[in-house]
Amino acid sequence: MISLNGSSLLSNTGISTSFSQSRRNVPSSPSIVMVAQSNNNPNRKEKKIGAVSSNGSTTSAAVNEIKEIDCKSTIASGGVQDFYGEDQATEDQLVTPWTTSVASGYSLLRDPHHNKGLAFSEKERDAHYLRGLLPPTVVSQDIQVKKMMHNMRQYKVPLQRYMAMMDLQNMNERLFYKVLINNVEELLPVVYTPTVGEACQKYGSIFRRPQGLYISLKEKGKILEVLKNWPEKNIQVIVVTDGERILGLGDLGCQGMGIPVGKLALYTALGGIRPSASLPVTIDVGTNNEALLKDDFYIGLRQKRATGQEYSELLDEFMSAVKQVYGEKVLIQFEDFANHNAFELLAKYRKTHLVFNDDIQGTASVVLAGIVSALKLVGGTLAEHTFLFLGAGEAGTGIAELIALEMSKQTKAPIEETRKKIWLVDSKGLIVKSRKESLQHFKEPWAHDHEPIRNLLDAVKSIKPTVLIGSSGVGQTFTKEVVEAMSSFNEVIAVSQLYLHLHLHLHLYLFDEADIGAYNDMQKPVILALSNPTSQSECTAEQAYSWSNGRAIFASGSPFDPVEFNDRVFVSGQANNAYIFPGFGLGLIMSGAIRVHDDMLLAASEALAAEVSQENYDNGLIYPPFSDIRKISAQIAAKVAAKAYELGLATRLPQPLNLVQYAESCMYSPDYRSYR
């Protein structure tokens, strides 16, 4: 007998046996010394009772010997043997979490990495002691996928679908990824935004089995040991949050764990990173969410958030421990930190670690790609457009800076100049020079000369942007008046541009109504409502199309169903960093990159924009469909890796000749493996 600890204790379902060959998928001769050890039962003494050979021949002997342990005094009422002394123990007595460790297939069925459920072949059932543990039928993985989707579609409540998917992930990892990859467009809204937002809000009450690693203030000084508790050793990507800005839902404390878990599921499904190489982490420094602090089911520390030195010391310890345990090349993705920490953490650790802030950098890359694509539909170069943001935080200023950088590269103008084409509104109004003294540092570059303006509508009317981007985390802020204003003056600009165009290029001075109509039709306002989840979207797809009279080029952070307006069906795109981070991370990992550089974000953006087909454009789309995401991720990974080599930041040498092929060859496949 051995005592259970770590992840095996957490995945124990009552009866626990460990099938030690299966984990490594190689023939082995485990010699498991079975030791009975009790610290609460005076009648039980430490006893070495045997060893089990790889063919399991001594299993029954060993089990018989276990039964020899004197347990006369552990008969619980009703005649059921309290074999482990657990029923007899009172609440304040300590018990050891026992398990027997024999070469049986029972634990194989409960090992999510290797379980295949009914897909175990006859041969595997014989070889791995599964006879009798499964019903007789043998089914293919494809049938399992079909069944899972059939069952999933019976649930009408999205959170039930989420829970069904999480249960599957905890039960049969390969099937989970096969289901997700094969049905990515249908299931992305389930495992990711918007449903993951609701899951985080209710994480305590839906909590079944822990996923990921929780590092709280209690672990201060012990983070190295905590990391070593994680069962996998070859970690390549960590997604970490402190839960303070979960989507647009605010501070969800420890319950933010749903985000790293969800993002890493996408790393595997969309980017092909091996699940065993990924580690979701939640840093719990408390929460300022009063409702959660009072919630009986809350799973985190019940205290106000630690800040200042206490906070930065914990983060510092975590960052050093990660590097010590997993090395220089582990990618650490910061996710959903509040902006007062996010910018600082990125600035501090980008010099010493391979870090990437998805909300600042990934979002910037995906939105730049969408805008570059949109230019095909609305005309002009990046520098000829004017941008207005609602929201000047991580997403807003991150995107703004990357657009300004790309503009600067294209026009050779200094970035200080190109920034002037970009305006941002925060909760206090338009960011202007007169506010400079009181601005957070990341807003300062955007304080241009302009009179103060308090609200978005007035800012839209004054700035007359061609592109409006919502990154405020506040729903319904792109009102009818805002969208109508965006549409109206883009029309006016269209007419004046038409005059200019005819005059300068065609030397024509006359035109008819049809010309104006055709040209105006091309002048469409670009409206991106990035805030997640759906409830926080600045406007819905239906509102964008109807209020703009069908002229908006629209994309949103969370998906919307197609909209019928004026006998036309409008399909909107999803402007979400999920297009970028999986391929971006793959590119870093496969090149052995040691640092992230802004030029890699531009490279990723270019790769994504290049994947939008003419057919997509014809349908008004500025992003390719998610159904092609693995192919897209390979293209992104290749461009990012190429940039890493070019910048001298890659350590995997020699550089593979064909980076796209190499990226594809690195990708995890969820197909079942055959067991000896």
Ligand SMILES: NC(=O)C1=CN([C@@H]2O[C@H](COP(=O)(O)OP(=O)(O)OC[C@H]3O[C@@H](n4cnc5c(N)ncnc54)[C@H](OP(=O)(O)O)[C@@H]3O)[C@@H](O)[C@H]2O)C=CC1
């Ligand atoms: N689609 C995607 O891929 C992504 C979407 N997002 C979404 O973007 C949203 C914002 O994220 P992030 O930038 O990290 O958050 P931040 O908290 O860093 O920034 C929010 C910004 O919005 C401003 N703001 C808040 N309320 C209002 C209001 N009523 N009117 C005007 N401005 C307001 C804030 O103003 P102030 O500074 O004055 O407080 C702040 O500048 C979230 O909903 C998130 O889910 C984020 C990343 C990626």
Ligand SMILES: CC(=O)C(=O)O
């Ligand atoms: C998509 C994302 O990262 C966010 O909304 O925070």
Ligand SMILES: [Mg+2]
């Ligand atoms: Mg995020």
